[in-house]
Amino acid sequence: MGPTTRAQFVYNRRRRRRSGGRHAVEEASDEEEQRQDSSSSSSDEEDEAEASGEEVADDDDDDEEVEEEAAVVEAAAKEHPAAAAAGEKRGGRKGRITISLKKVCKVCKRTGHEAGFKGAVYIDCPMKPCFLCKMPGHTTLTCPHRVAMEHGVIPAPRRNINTSLDYVFQSQVKGKISMVKPKFLIPNQLECGNIKFHQRRVTCLEFHPTRNNVLLSGDKKGLLGIWDYVKLHEKITYDSVHSCILNSMKIDNANDGILYTASSDGTISCTDLDTGIGSPLLNLNPNGWNGPSSWRMIYGMDLNIDKGLILVADNFGFLYFLDRRSKTRIGHPILIHKKGSKVTTLHCSPAHPEVLLSSGNDHYARIWDTRKLEANSPLASLAHGRVVNSGYFSPQSGNKILTTCQDNRIRVWDYIFGDLQSPSREIVHSHDFNRHLTPFKAEWDPKDYTETVAVVGRYISENYNGVALHPIDFIDTSSGKLLAEVMDPDITTISPVNKLHPQDDILATGSSRSIFIWKPKTEDELTEERTKQKAKEYVYGSGSRKKTNGKHDNSSDDDSDGDSGRKNKKTKKTRFTCITKGKGKSKV
DNA sequence: ACACAATGGACCC
DNA sequence: TGGGTCCCCTTGTG
Numbered sequence: 001m002g003p004t005t006r007a008q009f010v011y012n013r014r015r016r017r018r019s020g021g022r023h024a025v026e027e028a029s030d031e032e033e034q035r036q037d038s039s040s041s042s043s044d045e046e047d048e049a050e051a052s053g054e055e056v057a058d059d060d061d062d063d064e065e066v067e068e069e070a071a072v073v074e075a076a077a078k079e080h081p082a083a084a085a086a087g088e089k090r091g092g093r094k095g096r097i098t099i100s101l102k103k104v105c106k107v108c109k110r111t112g113h114e115a116g117f118k119g120a121v122y123i124d125c126p127m128k129p130c131f132l133c134k135m136p137g138h139t140t141l142t143c144p145h146r147v148a149m150e151h152g153v154i155p156a157p158r159r160n161i162n163t164s165l166d167y168v169f170q171s172q173v174k175g176k177i178s179m180v181k182p183k184f185l186i187p188n189q190l191e192c193g194n195i196k197f198h199q200r201r202v203t204c205l206e207f208h209p210t211r212n213n214v215l216l217s218g219d220k221k222g223l224l225g226i227w228d229y230v231k232l233h234e235k236i237t238y239d240s241v242h243s244c245i246l247n248s249m250k251i252d253n254a255n256d257g258i259l260y261t262a263s264s265d266g267t268i269s270c271t272d273l274d275t276g277i278g279s280p281l282l283n284l285n286p287n288g289w290n291g292p293s294s295w296r297m298i299y300g301m302d303l304n305i306d307k308g309l310i311l312v313a314d315n316f317g318f319l320y321f322l323d324r325r326s327k328t329r330i331g332h333p334i335l336i337h338k339k340g341s342k343v344t345t346l347h348c349s350p351a352h353p354e355v356l357l358s359s360g361n362d363h364y365a366r367i368w369d370t371r372k373l374e375a376n377s378p379l380a381s382l383a384h385g386r387v388v389n390s391g392y393f394s395p396q397s398g399n400k401i402l403t404t405c406q407d408n409r410i411r412v413w414d415y416i417f418g419d420l421q422s423p424s425r426e427i428v429h430s431h432d433f434n435r436h437l438t439p440f441k442a443e444w445d446p447k448d449y450t451e452t453v454a455v456v457g458r459y460i461s462e463n464y465n466g467v468a469l470h471p472i473d474f475i476d477t478s479s480g481k482l483l484a485e486v487m488d489p490d491i492t493t494i495s496p497v498n499k500l501h502p503q504d505d506i507l508a509t510g511s512s513r514s515i516f517i518w519k520p521k522t523e524d525e526l527t528e529e530r531t532k533q534k535a536k537e538y539v540y541g542s543g544s545r546k547k548t549n550g551k552h553d554n555s556s557d558d559d560s561d562g563d564s565g566r567k568n569k570k571t572k573k574t575r576f577t578c579i580t581k582g583k584g585k586s587k588v
Numbered sequence: 589a590c591a592c593a594a595t596g597g598a599c600c601c
Numbered sequence: 602t603g604g605g606t607c608c609c610c611t612t613g614t615g
Contacts, residue, residue: 107609115609122610131609140610201612293603340602342596361597387597406597435596436611460610468610494611512612 120468122461132460133428134408140460145428184453185520186474186484187500187507190491192232193516197225199239202510203438205499206249208273210256215508216273217515218246220438222263226273229508229517238276241269248301248345250310252324260310264297268312268322281327284314300346304370306353311370313343313358319373335375338362344439345390349398355379355416357401359391365403367416380420385409387433390441394451402454402477404442406433410456412477427480429473430460431496438496438510442475446502452478455507457495462487470494472509472518486518 107115107125115125124131124139132143140146200220208214217225222242228234242263252258252270259271261278266285271278284296300313309330310322317340318333337343337360348370349355359365365388366378382391385407393416394400401413403423408430411423431440442456454475461468464487471485472495486507497510507518521529 117610125609128609430610432609433597434611435608436594439596470610 117468120461120463120466122468131432132408132430184448184483185505186486187505187518187520188484188486189519189521189525190488191506191517191519192229193491193514194227194229194235196513197227197235197237197515198513199223201436201438201512202497202515203245203247204249205497205508205510205515206251207499207501207506207508208256209251209253209502215515215517216249216251216259217510218242218249218261219513220245222246222265224259224261224271224276225515227515236276238271238278240276241271241278242267245297247297247299250301250303253303253305254308254324260301260303262298262301262312264299264315266296266298266314268298268301268310270327279327281310282312282320282322282329284320297342300343300358302346302348302356304348304353311346311348311356313337313346315342317341317343317360317362319343319346319358321370334373336360336366336368336378337364344388345392345441347392349393350395351393351398355393355398357391357393359388359403361387363387363405365391365401367401367420380416382411382413382420382423384411389431389439390443392444395444395446396449396451400451400477402442402444404431404440404456406431406439408432410442410454410475410477425477425480427475427477429456429475430458431456432459434459437494440496443498443500445474445500447500447505452476453483455498455500457498457509457511458485459494464489467492472498472507488516491516 103114104111105114105125105127108127110127113126115123117123122140124141126139129136130138130143131140133145135143138144198217198219198221200223202217202219204218206216208216213228213230215225215227215229217227219225222239222244224238224241224246226236226238241261243265245264246261247264248262250260252260257273259273260281261269261271263269266283267280268282269278270281282298284298289295297315298312299315300311302311303309303324304311308324310324312320312322313336314320314333317335317337319336320333321330322328323330336358341361343358343360345357345359347357349357354370356368356370357365358368363384363386365382365384367380367382368378382401382403384403384405387406389404389406391401391403394402399415399417401411401416403411405411408428410427410429410431412425412427413420414424429442431442433439437459440457440459442454444451445453445455454477456473456475458471458473461470462485467489469487469489469492471487473485474483475481476483491509491511491514493512493514495509495511495516499508500506501508505520509516509518
């Protein structure tokens, strides 16, 4: 087993231990067994190899050493077969075979280096541009944009020169409003979770606007979940609403028992939340499946509350209007993004519902006036480096725009009536495209009336006491500063779906098939934490003991025995609820 | 402890 | 424009 595979093994073992702990598995014995298993099997291997005369490279051997030795022996064998044979005799082994363990980088296929996890730290391929900022010449570990709480996210330089409006805003308005709401609380404490509530990965989340504590969720299979996270066992799933990816959800503002959902099955459904009975409002594939080139999928959807309209956009770049009451289509589809390209999100301005923001796979976000809508008539086109995952107006005034782009940048436009030529800020943040993940979407905090705070999941991992965790980032979009990174040792999966509660300091996270609820730490918990931190500092600071890996110390793969993970585990309260998986409509 | 599959988009021709 | 091919930090399953 080479170093990489061993590292991967250790990493996986840690993960297994973590997930196993939840189900009251006897951890220690399990662990011991595993350790014994692996050690005995590996020694067996060596014995066997030795008996057959094979040379087995030890894990700890240096790559180059092994390679060199192999090369030398091979060359010698070629040039002097007799001498090689003699060497074999000297070694007292018959048919000595040398295996060349050439390490190949899985990214660039070259030798001499390897990309991949070394423990909890991912080592980039040096031949590729930085995985974080996409610039050549360095790797993620040394990227100047690398997220670290101590230093904050470094925003990319503001490219446009301030307009006069900016100047007025800065000098007259900005100083008079506080930058963050008076008591800004980050919901960073895991409150409860619903493990594998969904059959496939979670694709969207929405808090019910009027029913307290009710969270709606959708997954890749089209399953709709309804969960009261205070009454932990009140969970309902409906699998009949859609047949594939549930991309977007909106509660009817006139009837809060009605949910509109958009799906890649090409339909908009209107579902009664109490019965789960849905009726299709729109079906873009009335003739069924005729191959992928004609199958229409719906990603973006929003409501125009004033006009009682539902706005819908498909994967071919077209926008459709639906009348909510008559349940009929209005007018003709209008091309709002490059023909044949997906429209990822739609958002009507909260202040001016007739103003629409669309974002698409054609690398643009566009602002439209829906009263005079024609193809090629956007009010503005906001250029991006790659596919735009999402675009949202700010939640109060609608004056700002926040977009998430697959070029690993979050873009902010501070004033939509100003110069939109280029964004006010570009914030480098890891949220790349990965075909196996729900696309990341940075979203405003609806409660933050200064329209500053945004939340977004992070793709690349952080070494957290020897475990690779993927935090959920709270970003100050006015400075690019990282306000908080939310993570928990029990959540090792990436969390691309995040929703902040419209009134409460609560964060809902969709991570793989699970859903989590976060709340701020209470005063007591904060005090306790500070005390613990002080005690920790005392221990590490006073003795000669080697300082263990800090949260942001990515320097080395320590902890190959995974001890710190277990320490962490001990203090963790288990407050999860597990549900039994069921088919069809299930009340759990 | 592996292998494997699912499957979206970029890029090339 | 469309088909072929490749792909860097996934996750769950068998």
